[in-house]
Amino acid sequence: MALTVKPLSERFGAEISGVDISQPLDEATKQEIRDLQNRWGVTVWRDTGLDDASHVAFSRLFGHVELSPTHGKAPRFSEPELFDATNIDRDGSIIDNPNRRLINAGNRLWHIDSSYMDVRSKEAALLCHEAPPISAPTWFADARSAYDDLPQAMKDRIGGLTARHCYFYSRMKAGYPTNEEELDAMPHAHQPVVLDHRWSGRKTLYLGNHARDIVGMSREQGRALIEELNDWITQDKYLISVEYQAGDMSIWDNLAVMHRAGEYDDTLYRRDMRRTTIREPGVEAADDHFTTMFASSFRRAEA
Numbered sequence: 001m002a003l004t005v006k007p008l009s010e011r012f013g014a015e016i017s018g019v020d021i022s023q024p025l026d027e028a029t030k031q032e033i034r035d036l037q038n039r040w041g042v043t044v045w046r047d048t049g050l051d052d053a054s055h056v057a058f059s060r061l062f063g064h065v066e067l068s069p070t071h072g073k074a075p076r077f078s079e080p081e082l083f084d085a086t087n088i089d090r091d092g093s094i095i096d097n098p099n100r101r102l103i104n105a106g107n108r109l110w111h112i113d114s115s116y117m118d119v120r121s122k123e124a125a126l127l128c129h130e131a132p133p134i135s136a137p138t139w140f141a142d143a144r145s146a147y148d149d150l151p152q153a154m155k156d157r158i159g160g161l162t163a164r165h166c167y168f169y170s171r172m173k174a175g176y177p178t179n180e181e182e183l184d185a186m187p188h189a190h191q192p193v194v195l196d197h198r199w200s201g202r203k204t205l206y207l208g209n210h211a212r213d214i215v216g217m218s219r220e221q222g223r224a225l226i227e228e229l230n231d232w233i234t235q236d237k238y239l240i241s242v243e244y245q246a247g248d249m250s251i252w253d254n255l256a257v258m259h260r261a262g263e264y265d266d267t268l269y270r271r272d273m274r275r276t277t278i279r280e281p282g283v284e285a286a287d288d289h290f291t292t293m294f295a296s297s298f299r300r301a302e303a
């Protein structure tokens with residue numbers, strides 16, 4: 001099936017149409033979608049007709065769909081794979097717990113989903129169920145092109161470096177009440193600063209605001225380098241934004257782009273977004289490791 005591809009910028013991001021993804025797909029179409037995703041980094045699908053079950057079913061074409069962390073509660077949605085990206089409580093009201101709002105505010109910093117986990121995520125598929133009546137986009141940054149454009153001296157400098165990523169570091173930066181000593185006791189993941197995106201033969205910068213330190217550098221030096229590279233990746237020329245109406249979906253490749261939630265007044269407007277998370281192919285791991293990871297570190301946020 002020939003899909004229609006409408007680029008959203010010269011080098012990354014494309015709106016895809018021409019197939020009903022709420023229905024089962026043949027293998028050739030699945031491969032075409034995987035190829036487009038690896039080529040463009042971000043794909044956008046309008047008026048998908050997806051519900052919770054078909055959202056998860058479609059996501060499986062990319063690989064293993066992770067279970068969402070339960071935080072000690074029953075799954076919120078009919079499908080246990082759906083991550084809650086809403087600002088809506090289980091009783092249907094807008095979340096007003098200040099700590100939970102600060103946790104959500106961390107998503108407005110540039111980041112890579114799951115970079116704080118040893119088991120990386122590749123695609124994330126974010127489906128809009130209810131959009132606010134105002135602009136509330138997702139922003140994306142083209143980390144592969146940002147790498148391509150780096151001066152050779154910087155490529156040489158960062159080629160073998162490793163960063164330590166911590167979920168609560170980004171939350172602290174967004175204002176969540178914690179400190180460096182508390183963060184030291186939280187789980188960290190070690191990730192290469194420059195990552196091979198083997199599905200496109202390109203390299204990407206794997207940083208964002210979960211990146212806390214560079215291994216082998218002082219905290220001050222490491223943070224300065226992380227900030228310099230995050231600023232480089234998020235220059236205007238590498239950015240696109242995607243707006244949603246109910247039924248629209250964006251899929252991004254965490255191993256090729258960074259992203260952040262756009263600003264909007266989340267105390268006034270409901271925004272119901274649900275996300276699937278696909279594990280990096282070829283990586284073996286126990287299932288439900290998000291629940292394991294958050295079991296020790298998330299309880300305070302829910303208090």
Ligand SMILES: [Fe+2]
Binds near residue numbers: 107113259
């Ligand atoms: Fe995210």
